[in-house]
Amino acid sequence: MGSVAVAFSGGVDSTFLLKVSLDALGSENVLAVSAASSSYPETERSEAREMARSMGARLLLADSTEMNNENFVANKPDRCYHCKTELFRMVRDITEKEGFMVILEGSNIDDLKDYRPGRKACMEAGVRSPLMEAGFTKEDIRSISKQLGLATHDKPAQACLSSRIPYGTTITKERLTRIEFSEAFIRALGVSQVRVRHHGNTARIEVEEPDLPLILEYRNEIAEKLTALGFTYVSLDLQGYRTGSMNDWIPKQ
Numbered sequence: 001m002g003s004v005a006v007a008f009s010g011g012v013d014s015t016f017l018l019k020v021s022l023d024a025l026g027s028e029n030v031l032a033v034s035a036a037s038s039s040y041p042e043t044e045r046s047e048a049r050e051m052a053r054s055m056g057a058r059l060l061l062a063d064s065t066e067m068n069n070e071n072f073v074a075n076k077p078d079r080c081y082h083c084k085t086e087l088f089r090m091v092r093d094i095t096e097k098e099g100f101m102v103i104l105e106g107s108n109i110d111d112l113k114d115y116r117p118g119r120k121a122c123m124e125a126g127v128r129s130p131l132m133e134a135g136f137t138k139e140d141i142r143s144i145s146k147q148l149g150l151a152t153h154d155k156p157a158q159a160c161l162s163s164r165i166p167y168g169t170t171i172t173k174e175r176l177t178r179i180e181f182s183e184a185f186i187r188a189l190g191v192s193q194v195r196v197r198h199h200g201n202t203a204r205i206e207v208e209e210p211d212l213p214l215i216l217e218y219r220n221e222i223a224e225k226l227t228a229l230g231f232t233y234v235s236l237d238l239q240g241y242r243t244g245s246m247n248d249w250i251p252k253q
Contacts, residue, residue: 004102005095007087007127008032008059009040010048012138013106015152016145017131018057021104031100032057033091037064038173039083039160041180051152060098062090067173072162075171077117079162084121092125103127110138114243156193157243165198178229185225189218193241201232206241 004021008014021030032052036045045061052059065086066072072082091103105122107129112119122129131141138157145153161176169175175198182196182203191211197204203226207215215222215236223234 003029003031003100004104005031005033005091005098005100007091007103007105008034008048008052008057009106009158010034010044010051010152011106011158012145012152012155013108013131013141015051015150016141016148017104017106018052019055019145019148019150022055022057027056027058030057031095031098032059033094034059034061035064035087035090036061037160038067038176039064039162039171041161041184043184044158060094062094064090067171073171075162075165075167075169077115077167079167079171080116080118081121083160083162084118085125088121088125088127091127105129107132108136108138108141159243164195169198169200174230178231181229182226182231186215186222189222190214195241196226197237201230203231203234204237205235206237206239208241212236212240 002025004025006014006018006021008018018030018032034045034048034052049059049061066083069082069086072079072086088103095101095103103125105127107116107119107122108131111132142153161179162171164179165171165175179196179198183194186194186196186205186207191207191214193208193211195206197206205215205222219236226234
């Protein structure tokens with residue numbers, strides 16, 4: 001690979017991938033591309049811009065178009081396929097104009113353990129997943145990231161805000177904004193990892209077990225804030241935070 005474009009979100013995986021790409025190929029041969037999407041909090045986009053700058057990477061930010069895709073908005077179980085299809089089409093348009101023909105993304109082999117329809121879009125677009133190809137686990141990436149001095153080595157896992165909405169419920173900017181502000185409020189209380197699942201007029205809060213007492217301590221403040229944002233009921237999931245909990249009912253592939 002003489003030059004590459006990296007689909008960059010500022011998360012653990014894509015930051016590590018961008019770092020090793022820069023080290024191996026040099027900054028002149030690496031382009032980071034990020035999407036400005038309603039499905040990702042503004043704080044994540046800001047952190048991605050700052051991370052790319054700190055590593056000396058050239059970053060291009062483009063508006064994402066998945067909200068214009070009726071198949072994505074319909075929020076069927078293949079939602080991620082349609083989102084990734086739009087993402088990689090956008091990245092391909094940018095990178096070809098810039099002269100970068102190889103596109104990389106940061107999936108690792110642990111991603112194969114959950115339902116991931118976005119993998120199909122990745123393969124169809126001819127996007128490479130070098131961390132997965134090399135057999136890296138999430139723990140491998142975190143460990144090496146720490147050795148490399150990357151601030152993302154202990155960053156909590158992130159997923160698009162659309163993943164908080166049950167399949168079959170239409171994705172709207174209003175719902176995404178409600179989720180974003182709800183999670184930001186709870187995170188500001190000192191919670192390290194949180195998901196606010198949007199079940200109609202009910203918010204189902206998932207946090208890791210050590211943070212359960214904190215949620216109960218601030219339960220009145222949380223309920224007041226989330227009802228002000230539009231929820232009628234605010235609930236705490238006693239099973240706690242778990243990756244891909246909205247996929248629990250989908251048969252394993």
